[in-house]
Amino acid sequence: MSAQLIDGKTLAEELRAAFKTRVAALTARNHRPGLAVILVGEDPASQVYVRNKVNACEAAGIFSQKRVYPADVAQAVILAKLAELNADPKIHGILVQLPLPRHFDEKAVLEAIAPEKDVDGFHAENVGALAQGNARFIPCTPYGVMKMFEANGVDLAGKEAVVIGRSNIVGKPMALLLINAGATVTVCHSKTRDLAAHTRRADILVAAVGKPRFVTAGMVKPGAVVIDVGINRLPPEEGGKLCGDVDFEAVKEVASLITPVPGGVGPMTIAMLLANTIEAAEREAGQ
Ligand code: GUN
Numbered sequence: 601m602s603a604q605l606i607d608g609k610t611l612a613e614e615l616r617a618a619f620k621t622r623v624a625a626l627t628a629r630n631h632r633p634g635l636a637v638i639l640v641g642e643d644p645a646s647q648v649y650v651r652n653k654v655n656a657c658e659a660a661g662i663f664s665q666k667r668v669y670p671a672d673v674a675q676a677v678i679l680a681k682l683a684e685l686n687a688d689p690k691i692h693g694i695l696v697q698l699p700l701p702r703h704f705d706e707k708a709v710l711e712a713i714a715p716e717k718d719v720d721g722f723h724a725e726n727v728g729a730l731a732q733g734n735a736r737f738i739p740c741t742p743y744g745v746m747k748m749f750e751a752n753g754v755d756l757a758g759k760e761a762v763v764i765g766r767s768n769i770v771g772k773p774m775a776l777l778l779i780n781a782g783a784t785v786t787v788c789h790s791k792t793r794d795l796a797a798h799t800r801r802a803d804i805l806v807a808a809v810g811k812p813r814f815v816t817a818g819m820v821k822p823g824a825v826v827i828d829v830g831i832n833r834l835p836p837e838e839g840g841k842l843c844g845d846v847d848f849e850a851v852k853e854v855a856s857l858i859t860p861v862p863g864g865v866g867p868m869t870i871a872m873l874l875a876n877t878i879e880a881a882e883r884e885a886g887q
Contacts, residue, residue, distance in 0.1 A: 608868045613867075615871045682696075682713055748859065
């Protein structure tokens with residue numbers, strides 16, 4: 601049997617169409633949402649992500665401002681820019697694209713973003729609020745995954761959920777959201793012994809590993825819901841295409857619902873960044 605697709609591309613398009621109305625209402629009241637994006641260095645994948653984020657803002661009517669800095673820029677320059685953006689009334693959301701070059705203290709940079717403009721939800725104050733089940737901003741990728749569950753009628757209460765990956769960007773906030781939704785959650789990572797023993801118990805399996813086709817059919821419980829967060833570029837000898845962390849062709853024969861790559865989680869991450877920026881503007885406008 602072949603799994604049903606969770607179509608993130610279509611869901612993201614529907615959400616983005618609805619966002620236009622909210623942006624228009626805010627703009628009419630002189631509170632047009634604004635997002636500032638900071639990119640340091642020339643990582644090609646980061647350049648693509650940032651371009652997609654800025655283009656999505658424009659399409660929704662959100663004001664956007666992109667600043668690109670050379671990889672050797674001093675951290676103090678970025679901190680000064682963040683202080684300026686924190687005080688700028690046109691800007692409701694601030695995003696510093698990660699990873700930052702090695703000479704940066706990532707935590708110090710993220711903490712320099714005003715928590716009420718932290719649309720990534722990476723500031724310690726916002727991480728704490730999420731952990732307490734009282735989120736102000738939900739990190740965009742896990743937020744998108746939760747929307748996919750909701751849109752596809754996936755009930756999480758009482759389910760066994762396994763998250764592979766423990767990053768601050770995806771794995772940890774994903775686990776917190778699943779806990780808050782009533783799932784029994786296991787977080788696996790590179791040090792986990794007998795990974796497949798864990799994943800085979802999962803009703804809900806979220807892969808955020810960064811390794812192409814890492815999750816094979818033998819690791820998946822029949823009927824599981826499989827969410828593939830990975831965006832990996834295959835080497836030229838394998839066609840150079842984008843590929844997820846899940847061996848899609850094999851796993852779709854075992855799962856009940858599965859996200860494709862591309863067209864799954866990726867478009868939802870961008871949609872939820874817009875959602876967070878609009879929510880920030882709505883809060884600032886007292887709505
Ligand atoms: N790098 C990879 N994913 C993300 C994300 O969601 N936000 C930021 N700021 N950087 C990232």
